[in-house]
Amino acid sequence: MDPLFYNRFSVPVVTGTPQVPASQEKKTQATGQIEEVSFRDILQQQIRANSNLEFSKHAVNRVVQRNIDISESKMARLNEGVRMAEEKGLNEPLILVDSTAFIVNVKNNTVITTVSSNDLKGNIFTNIDGTVII
Template identity: 50%
Template sequence: MDSMIYNKMLHTPICTGKPWEAARNKPAEGTEESSAFKELLEQKLKEESQVTFSRHAVERVMERSVDVSSDKLERLNEGVKLAGEKGLKAPLILMDSTAFVVNVKNNRVVTVVNEESLKGTVFTNIDGTVMV
């Protein structure tokens, strides 16, 4: 098997079932299961990333099932570094099909938008775009 296809298969998320059923069956906000996962996600993001994620951004990552693996966080950190070097304060960082709005001064991700939510989205209060 071609190594490129094999690598793509390894990194492609597998989704089963119907999205509306998952939304209907997901734990209510504030339940023990939901908050435990949220805490674990926040802890993992802090450990592996120089950038931090706002509460809103963490909720969007969970809600939109955005991949925040180590290699993606490394690319995001590189994008924040590039934005800082160019003097940007609130850039939109585009990585593959995901958009991150970042506050460079605080090194904090403000919000995250995935491919399904990008269409028709208007980003305001940004001063530049970085593509990584």
């Protein structure tokens, strides 16, 4: 059998574009094209909806990697901790909500990093100027 003829039938031919589930697609306003939305983007949107705090890129990565629960009640308590830290004049406090630690830049309303209960033991926190336990 001719190798060229054989190769033509052994390689599958695929046409068109792959379908993206509706939950993962987002149309851009300017072009009307569909772009894929990542889990990180969805997480950022939920955080913004439930809080006036922003999460840095590093903090979002830590939330995803460490599988940290960011529920509405936990975000409300974190916001309360940030308010208390601001009243006391803290700039970068460590805020403990249950068994999760957050380091927050109060001036910018930005969570810098998060640490779950599994990673708290043996961890040293530097460059903080106070601790708020909620």
